[in-house]
Amino acid sequence: xxxxxxxIVERIVSHLRRPARIDAAxxxxxxxxxxxxxxxxGGRGARAVWRWLARPRAFAVxxxxxxxxxxxxxAVALVLPGRRASAPPTEEVGRQLPxxxxxxxxxxxxxxxxFNDWDAARTPMRxxxxxxxxxxxxxxxxxxxxxxxxxxxxxxxxxxxxAPVARDDEFGPPSSVVTxxxx
Amino acid sequence: xxxxxRVALVCSGVAALLAATAAAQDPRLDRLTPEARAPVATxxxxxxxxxxxxxxxxxxxxxxxxxxxxPELVVAAVRRLAADLGRARSALGFRASPAELAAGAAALRxxxxxxxxxxxxxxxxxxxxxxxxxxxxxxxxxxxxxSATAAVLALATRARDADLVEFRRAVERDIALGASPGAAVxxxxxxxxxxxxxxxxxxHGHQSSQPTRP
Numbered sequence: 001x002x003x004x005x006x007x008i009v010e011r012i013v014s015h016l017r018r019p020a021r022i023d024a025a026x027x028x029x030x031x032x033x034x035x036x037x038x039x040x041x042g043g044r045g046a047r048a049v050w051r052w053l054a055r056p057r058a059f060a061v062x063x064x065x066x067x068x069x070x071x072x073x074x075a076v077a078l079v080l081p082g083r084r085a086s087a088p089p090t091e092e093v094g095r096q097l098p099x100x101x102x103x104x105x106x107x108x109x110x111x112x113x114x115f116n117d118w119d120a121a122r123t124p125m126r127x128x129x130x131x132x133x134x135x136x137x138x139x140x141x142x143x144x145x146x147x148x149x150x151x152x153x154x155x156x157x158x159x160x161x162x163a164p165v166a167r168d169d170e171f172g173p174p175s176s177v178v179t180x181x182x183x
Numbered sequence: 184x185x186x187x188x189r190v191a192l193v194c195s196g197v198a199a200l201l202a203a204t205a206a207a208q209d210p211r212l213d214r215l216t217p218e219a220r221a222p223v224a225t226x227x228x229x230x231x232x233x234x235x236x237x238x239x240x241x242x243x244x245x246x247x248x249x250x251x252x253x254p255e256l257v258v259a260a261v262r263r264l265a266a267d268l269g270r271a272r273s274a275l276g277f278r279a280s281p282a283e284l285a286a287g288a289a290a291l292r293x294x295x296x297x298x299x300x301x302x303x304x305x306x307x308x309x310x311x312x313x314x315x316x317x318x319x320x321x322x323x324x325x326x327x328x329x330s331a332t333a334a335v336l337a338l339a340t341r342a343r344d345a346d347l348v349e350f351r352r353a354v355e356r357d358i359a360l361g362a363s364p365g366a367a368v369x370x371x372x373x374x375x376x377x378x379x380x381x382x383x384x385x386x387h388g389h390q391s392s393q394p395t396r397p
Contacts, residue, residue, distance in 0.1 A: 167323040
């Protein structure tokens, strides 16, 4: 009985050991079937990346490293305003406006106002001719309303007699107002 | 993370923030007197936070400093202008440009009611800088506020900026020639728009219908 069974087992084994015939197109069919399956990445991958990015982490940093980081941030903050300040202040120039004042005894006259940061060194005026009492300059102005005054010899303030007076003059010496229209 | 490192990180972050704030401060503030610098910087920060234009405030501070005004005068002027800019923004709306707000603040300071700014905003699609400036200048020339307001409101709906400026010049010329400010504004408004286009309160409050050139 045992021998019979052994014989059967050997026949089964020998049958199974025979090389199987595989269809030549099997590989292609398998690859096509794989191609139709959903990709394992896609939404789940993005979610995984987001989870990885959003997951809180604890990290150690030495005081020296933190100070270096702070110094780097401060350096960036210092550089950025400097670049902004270096932009020309008269980018949106509207009109070239002439300014004229009569100051017979002045040696030097400056035009100061909202358009040049009230800096007497920025817009010096020129005599109309040698020995002339008429001082002139031309300033490019964008549309807007500007307060200004003339400063003679660094100490004497003169309002523009040809322009409206600035009503809210809180500082004593008078200022004038010029309005540049856009239409 | 060790507690000491965490404290160091927080401290360095605060230091970086303070450094960045100091760096972002306008270098023109250095021209102010030491007494005025800090209060003005605070006012500028408050204005920036409120969405108000900072440049007019800084220019007012620089004007006071160049004119050698006392620091407390400079600070008070900047504070007053900041309040006026806020009122102008309330009247002109959040879309108002910085130039419009500055002109609106000057008009309010000159005595124009806030309702006039609201009416101008409704009546004119173009920028309001020049109408507001002309209104301010007229009042500064001695034209009664109600006369100046009526004239500018009537002109603003149809006049170009250049026409408004020319109107102001005409009024000032007439005043210089001897006309009363109220009569001058009535006459020139009628000259610009025609007799039926405008009813400007006369110098004594009643309507003016006849040209009154000197």
